[in-house]
Amino acid sequence: MIAIIDYKMGNLRSVENALHRLGANFVVTADPAVIRKADRVLLPGVGNAAEAMNNLREARLVEVINDLRRPVLGICVGMQVMCQHSEEGDAECLGIFDTKVRRFPHSLTEKVPHMGWNSIHNLDSKLLRNLQGGAHVYYVHSYYPELCQDTIATTHHGLMFSAALKYENFYGTQFHPEKSGDVGEQILKNFLTL
């Protein structure tokens, strides 16, 4: 069973639909007992990182997530809260990935938010198997995780950032696999078979 963590950070419908299309069994839950028992855990999230951390604390899920030993996938803000710190609301985060989340600088000539399809490169994880460097994925964000030793894919938008991260059993994507067409479906499929 897959647990999709519901911590009141945006609509989970597209993530549910994507899993449904893959024929996966899942529950949407904030129950620590259910999350601890799950084979796979998804932490989606759209919105503000500081608010996301507050919601996780209020739901008493911080330790629960940190203690998970089965594969966990954070998506967008769900991934950002798995980093050390986010500039958005100056939020101390879960500290799983060895990196910080920063805002795209105003000096960038590229538009912010970074919205639309961009390519991923330097792919280095089973999460991204069967994909070619240069594959396109869908992004919507104004904050990005910096490059670090946990980086398993990169994207360039005015600067190079971590498109995806991995530390032990924890994975994260800044892009939205649930909205990234066939490429995104492959990534979710990979996650389900890690």
Add this chain to the structure above:
Amino acid sequence: MLTKRIIPCLDVKDGRTVKGINFVNLTDVGDAVDLGKRYAQLGADELVYLDISATSEERATFTKLVERISDNINIPFTVGGGISTIEDAARLLDAGADKISINSAAIRNPQLIDEIAQRYGSQFVVIAIDARLEADGLWHATTHGGKRSTELELFSWAREAQERGAGELLFTSMNHDGTREGYPCDVYARLSEALSIPVIASGGAGSVAHIAEVLTDGRADAALAASIFHYGEITPYELKLQLKQQGICVRV
């Protein structure tokens, strides 16, 4: 590099698409979900569904349709048409829409942009402006599908909408819409210069050259088109291949 987006637009009435007659291998060309799925397979980067219903019964049908679109389509989609309250926005978000576009209602009540953006984020709000170049030499925003002119000037209204929290601008020139003679590229370039949010070009495309022009000279981030796709003249994939050959960065 961020790619330029190609966005087919589907008009929907009572749950069915009203254009789109020339599609091979589609059992029901009027089925908005099947048509959208087909476009997604054919390389569309996003989809826009416009509800052109007039009655509240039809509106309810549209919400059900949005749920089906969300169940079946694995690329982002925007819905628009008749959104005038935050409750409308909430209903469509719950149904699975990635973005909503608001037009006349935002002109009547600009605060609506702030409310929706604050609650659901700027990425959820597309401001659509239909404007016409008037005799005074200014572009005036219009309402009711271009039927009524307002005092609002395009550039100041676009900037205001951005400041209020709109995440993207969809601009249609009522002087060009339906002509198939191309876009006003100079206006798009000025909008792109004046705004920090992405600009989507809409209305006027009659050829690949027009779309290429608005994405380069016009500096638009995306192009929305209906008829060139619906009448089967070209698929999004074929269009993007040709754009790529011209050195435009697209997802193919």
